[in-house]
Amino acid sequence: MSNSHQYDDPVVDVSRTSVRYPDGHLGIRDISLTLPAGSVCALIGPNGSGKSTLCKTILGFTRPTSGRVRLMGMTVRQAQKRNLVAYVPQAEDVDWQFPVSVWDVVMMGRQGQMNWLRIPSATDRRCVEEAMARMEITDLARRQIGMLSGGQKKRVFLARALAQGSRVLVLDEPFTGVDAHTEQGIMGLIRGLRDEGVTVLIVTHALSNVPQYCDHVAMVSQQLVAFGPVATTFTQRHLAATFGDVMADTVLSGAETATPERASAWSLS
């Protein structure tokens, strides 16, 4: 997805960020977290906890009322102009009836890098073809997006993010409505991207497999309840503080066995 040249400073740097909506409703309060290059972080919390607000703030869709977000040392807007950020939306947020083909959608990942007439160059075409091959949707190129299965739809939008070749990838609920096979595929892709030096941020409700593919976890309940490496942070105490006791027990009874060793090898920079 990107060149593997080293970037040592934090790639995602959220410092003391708060969001309060115009109607007075509190989104998030005083959240600070940093993610290094080549890391995968799960953003978890109950409904209405502000995890999607945090995600939107990092993507620049929502302006923080105080604090700031830096991506590779730049403002969000600057980072977006350099195509350093890619975003995979929730399936519910997409208009599946829109008259565009799979090829058109994947090409939208290249939109910011094309010439002003938006005529795709050879590089643009190659990136799109490679991304589609990687997500195994090459033979669907001419399909209208509404005529795909749930798993295929997910893969189209992952391919779009891949084609963009960004350094930061934000995924919003990538595991809802996909079967176990696609789920494994997405986790494999996320691990692959991490090894290529991409910083991946995942908003998810699927808690039990967080230790399988994440090395950091951020628990949000308006404020940041806990943040750090999965091995030390994904614990009963923190989950209980975020979700309540019953929930934490059920999650951990399934997850304990799945926690891989590599998670402990990661530490917060």
Add this chain to the structure above:
Amino acid sequence: MSALDEWLAVLWLPLTLDFMRQALWMGLLVGTVCAVLSCLIVLKGWSLVGDAASHAVVPGIVLAWLAGIPMVIGALVSALCCLLGAGLIERNCRIRPDAVLGIAFTGFLALGMVLVAMVPSDVHFMHILLGNLLGIEASTRYQLIMTGIVVLGAVALKFSDLRLYCFDPQQAQVVGLNTRRLQLLLTILLTLTTVMALQAVGVVLVIAMLVTPGCTAFLLTRRLASMMMVASASTWLSVLSGVMVSFHVDIETGGVIVLIQAFLFLLAFLFAPGRGVVFQKVRVRRAIRADREAAQEQEEVYRRHRV
């Protein structure tokens, strides 16, 4: 001359008349611009915005006439004031956007009607309210041609960005496009198109020109470019037959055009391959029959095994 030839000669009579030919050309131009924009408007879900723009241009047109500047400019300024003003109120208020827009554009329309009543020259403004392809003045015609070229040119140049903005504005922002500028561009194009449609069908029916062709084409196509072509073709058909019918039967051209457009939509709704009602009914019925046959076969197999 046979009876058929005679009949055809009568039918084509309007096309031999200079003023009818001109009306037809203007209708085709206006229709094409409306059809192309209607695809974007329908996909973006901006039907109400289109309706608002068409009503909000009225005071601008009257004031522009009084000030002696081109009508298109007055209309553009007036509609932008209405839409941007409504946007400003909406961001700072808890009332729903559609209600705010409703207040804003009816306010502008009322202002326009007051101005029409106050300004002595009346015939001119009745064209705005009712629209009349046959009554377009030479100076207006020139403005419409220029506006049409600008709108179609802008859509052609910015096709890809506008498509992305309508489909997924968040992605547009993430890849570094200026979504505010794209929104403003689409609003301006919408307003300019509204001014053109006014000439053909009048304030009340503008929204039909801005919505119906796009909806008809949506049911028939799978790609945006082909959607725009089908929308244009359906509008050409409506304008051509509208002009002919209104000449022979002597009724309002705009009304006939919109009526035919609605009829074409109804045809697409019923018979469109894939998305039409009839097609879907047939498909479901076939599937049910296949299910039943499969079940019968299964039963047969069971019975044979038992014996």
